Amino acid sequence: MTALTRFLTALWAVFLVFAAAGPAAAQGADVSLGIADFDNSQPVEITSESLSVNQQAGNATFEGNVIVGQGEMVLTCDRMVVEYGADEGGRNDIRVIWLYGGVTFVGPSEAAEADSATYTLADETIVLTGNVLVTQGATAISSDRLIYNLQSGSGRMEGRVKTILNPGSN
Template sequence: MSRQVSKGFPVRHLKTIVTAAALALGTAAFGQGAEVALGGLRQDPGLPVEVTSDNLRVDQSDGSATFSGNVLVSQGEMRLTAGEVEVIYAPIGGRIAELRATGGVTLVAGEEAAESQEAVYTIDSGEVVMTGDVVLTQGANALSSNRLTLDLTEGTGVMEGRVRTVFQTGGD
């Protein structure tokens, strides 16, 4: 049986609340940013990229292709959905250099998911920068901010701009 601090509040939850408060204060002290570990959003950027959509527009003059309508980008276990994705090809070699997603972006891998208004995925570096009303969920926990920069090769991310965190304590 756990000890009670006050009406119905078990002492064992105090550690969780103190830790959450310390994280929140630490976040505010470091320029409104937070670094997060992302085991599920780890990805090998060398894997093939598959894109499906309702429409495709190709612009030969600038070497871009724009997929629109129910866009799904797959790479390994990672899935990105958006209203529109512009594919930027490298000037030499014709390989994909960058994906620019807009129109409600969702990036999912394993039990982790991130949502934003826009995202830019630089393939060679494995970096994804998500901007605009960013929400990152890890299981039952959620973080929100204005910007999330993911390093898919390392499985880490940095949230910037008024970070808000909700921790689920799981208690009884």
Template structure:
């Protein structure tokens, strides 16, 4: 009986906490999403268009991007290169759209769009964001992931589903 009361209390506490999170946004730890942004970026896709005028490239169809242990897939990715004499082909930002999935270890995030700014190590995912960490899931309208610290902030009607140790 005491075990069931404790489980019921824990479930109520989670519901109350999820309600508070939904109203305010939340910070989330991402141990698996930390990585070295100085590693090379490898991109594969069905098609590539390069625009010399604005210094960009557009990858379409089954786009898969890898950097270290991190993988990003999407329907389309626009690569923007840094400008200036010292840039020498350095990627500045990746803009992914359509069925975006970001995976690192046992953590995965899905969204409609993602913008990865290489130098800052920030990834902004937006549009029906769903984060899974093992069996736990969080959803929101927007998530800002800091790859340098391994933390993120989720905003816009955050919902959390946490699995207890009994499942």
């Protein structure tokens, strides 16, 4: 599985299943997340107004109306920076993916948005920052920051967490 596919799969997990602990508007809430049946073998398509690659710095920058799609999942943002470097075998591997400006993720019945997001492959962590909003059906949770660990399959919402639960609507 490519790093970008792992990133999209992880984002998919964030938006598919979430349950917050604690009262609405708490300072922090643990989030338990799960991955539904997602076909990550589908091709990943990236569209942008421009792409610049800096081999010396080891990064690629997609700018302007960036759209990343895989199957029914779509991720959009203003700018996406992909940092890469050679692994022990000399292959280029993605190390970190940064998303900036109007980061939005949409699945068939889920959506999320944030001002920015970072996926660090070494520690398998995704961090959504700034005006984070995750919705599934009529249920929504918002905060200043969401930290999600791929290895443990769980995350934590931090900073003025607000939860809206609509029983029986999902």
